[in-house]
Amino acid sequence: MQKILFWFRRDLRAYDNAGLSAALSVGGLVHCVFVFDREILDALHSRSDRRVEFIWHSIKKLAEELRDLGGSLHVLYGKAREEIPALAQRLAVNAVYCNRDYEPAARNRDAAVLESLATIGIGFLDFKDQAVFEKTELLTQAGKPFTVFTPYKNAWIKNLHTVQLDAWPVESLAQYFSWDEVAPIPTLEEMGFETSNLLKKGFVPGSAGAQQVLADFLGRMSHYRVMRDFPGKKGVSYLSVHQRFGTISIRELARHALANGSEGAQSWLSELIWRDFYFQILFNFPHAASGSFKREYDALQFDQDPDLLLAWQQGKTGYPLVDAAMRQLLESGFMHNRLRMVAASFLVKDLMIDWRAGEAWFAEQLNDFDLSANNGGWQWAASTGCDAQPYFRIFNPISQSEKFDPEGAFIRRYVPELQGVSDRYIHAPWMMPTTEQDLCGVKLPRDYPMPVVDHAKARERALARYKAVRTAS
Numbered sequence: 001m002q003k004i005l006f007w008f009r010r011d012l013r014a015y016d017n018a019g020l021s022a023a024l025s026v027g028g029l030v031h032c033v034f035v036f037d038r039e040i041l042d043a044l045h046s047r048s049d050r051r052v053e054f055i056w057h058s059i060k061k062l063a064e065e066l067r068d069l070g071g072s073l074h075v076l077y078g079k080a081r082e083e084i085p086a087l088a089q090r091l092a093v094n095a096v097y098c099n100r101d102y103e104p105a106a107r108n109r110d111a112a113v114l115e116s117l118a119t120i121g122i123g124f125l126d127f128k129d130q131a132v133f134e135k136t137e138l139l140t141q142a143g144k145p146f147t148v149f150t151p152y153k154n155a156w157i158k159n160l161h162t163v164q165l166d167a168w169p170v171e172s173l174a175q176y177f178s179w180d181e182v183a184p185i186p187t188l189e190e191m192g193f194e195t196s197n198l199l200k201k202g203f204v205p206g207s208a209g210a211q212q213v214l215a216d217f218l219g220r221m222s223h224y225r226v227m228r229d230f231p232g233k234k235g236v237s238y239l240s241v242h243q244r245f246g247t248i249s250i251r252e253l254a255r256h257a258l259a260n261g262s263e264g265a266q267s268w269l270s271e272l273i274w275r276d277f278y279f280q281i282l283f284n285f286p287h288a289a290s291g292s293f294k295r296e297y298d299a300l301q302f303d304q305d306p307d308l309l310l311a312w313q314q315g316k317t318g319y320p321l322v323d324a325a326m327r328q329l330l331e332s333g334f335m336h337n338r339l340r341m342v343a344a345s346f347l348v349k350d351l352m353i354d355w356r357a358g359e360a361w362f363a364e365q366l367n368d369f370d371l372s373a374n375n376g377g378w379q380w381a382a383s384t385g386c387d388a389q390p391y392f393r394i395f396n397p398i399s400q401s402e403k404f405d406p407e408g409a410f411i412r413r414y415v416p417e418l419q420g421v422s423d424r425y426i427h428a429p430w431m432m433p434t435t436e437q438d439l440c441g442v443k444l445p446r447d448y449p450m451p452v453v454d455h456a457k458a459r460e461r462a463l464a465r466y467k468a469v470r471t472a473s
């Protein structure tokens with residue numbers, strides 16, 4: 001009888017799971033495992049990392065879901081590249097199955113696991129699960145990977161057959177799960193972590209949590225196009241952390257968007273396609289993980305200014321929308337997409353700090369951190385990426401604020417010291433005359449910082465630096 005070990009990674013659900021379904025379809029016995037990988041955990045800066053806690057709760061739920069299906073989940077704490085071959089050998093399986101991960105570090109780890117397994121005569125098979133189209137499945141007519149989004153999106157839609165979005169069966173194959181005696185799930189404390197404010201901030205881990213978030217969004221999906229840019233309103237789906245850890249299936253989301261069919265749903269589907277787009281960019285152009293996608297921009301001159309970087313990280317730049325965004329990130333691990341664009345543009349083009357410093361800060365803080373989307377977003381904002389914001393488009397943090405948070409509701413939520421400032425000055429409080437400051441009880445810089453840079457001057461400096469690169473190349 002064929003015995004398979006299914007290894008969960010970014011796919012923490014027991015339904016519509018391509019690799020798990022493939023393992024069960026063999027018709028033998030399927031054991032399941034998840035590894036809290038020390039190679040990842042030991043490198044994290046914070047001991048109260050919300051992502052670790054999200055995974056931990058999701059794993060507890062997953063173990064329950066598997067138990068309900070007659071299976072069980074081995075949960076290990078160690079180095080995956082050692083733990084997986086050791087467990088596979090102990091269980092005497094024929095093969096290890098999992099879903100593909102496209103990040104360079106994950107690919108290295110998987111190559112090492114494959115090699116170790118091969119030496120003990122155990123197979124290793126991976127499956128497409130987290131993307132609808134992956135790697136080189138979609139190519140231009142010239143046979144090259146796409147580097148521009150709109151033609152990629154057109155090809156994505158043209159090549160999509162609804163059968164590709166069908167759910168992979170798991171429940172109907174549940175008889176093939178192996179029920180094993182398993183050790184208790186290690187606690188966060190045993191792994192050197194502590195509880196964060198994740199649950200207090202309203203995040204509900206696990207696939208049941210994902211379904212709650214989805215159900216809430218389905219009623220709002222048709223309004224997505226008009227609502228998506230206002231951080232103070234509930235316009236977006238808030239599903240990214242579930243997509244990141246696979247507590248929801250991408251096929252399920254795309255099916256909902258297609259079935260809805262409204263303008264809002266089409267616009268949302270486009271965002272899901274951006275996700276696939278950036279997966280294939282990182283896969284086909286791995287140099288972008290550490291350097292500019294457009295290599296000439298590696299010559300762009302940046303400033304080293306730890307004080308300015310800290311002011312940006314802590315939400316103390318004196319620009320209320322940027323500060324509200326950065327404090328939302330610090331407090332909750334989430335930042336609205338419009339604000340990610342504004343905050344990233346501010347760091348790179350107003351402060352002239354290397355986009356990689358911002359990318360690293362987001363990587364540390366974002367619950368939904370994903371190397372391909374984060375790198376793609378940063379290089380878009382820095383104009384160094386594929387299909388990026390043109391270098392001469394520089395977000396004005398004041399007009400962005402007036403347009404997308406007109407009453408300052410979002411600003412007041414995250415920058416409470418500006419509560420009393422009137423709508424007229426909320427976007428640029430330094431413009432308040434002293435009489436107005438006395439009136440509203442907010443004195444600058446006593447209660448809130450003056451702007452760390454003058455946007456108009458910073459804009460001119462950025463344009464000059466970008467032009468210097470373009471002239472030289």
Ligand SMILES: Cc1cc2nc3c(=O)[nH]c(=O)nc-3n(C[C@H](O)[C@H](O)[C@H](O)COP(=O)(O)OP(=O)(O)OC[C@H]3O[C@@H](n4cnc5c(N)ncnc54)[C@H](O)[C@@H]3O)c2cc1C
Nearest residue numbers: 236237238239240271272275337340369370373374377378
């Ligand atoms: C500088 C910067 C950094 C970013 N870093 C990340 C990151 O680390 N992880 C991440 O998932 N997204 C990242 N994004 C993309 C986007 O901001 C988030 O996906 C979105 O804000 C998540 O909220 P939501 O689920 O409510 O999104 P919705 O607006 O509801 O979008 C639905 C889904 O589409 C996908 N999506 C949306 N926009 C993008 C995009 N631009 N690129 C790729 N996928 C997208 C996400 O999976 C998202 O959950 C980044 C964007 C920028 C500008």
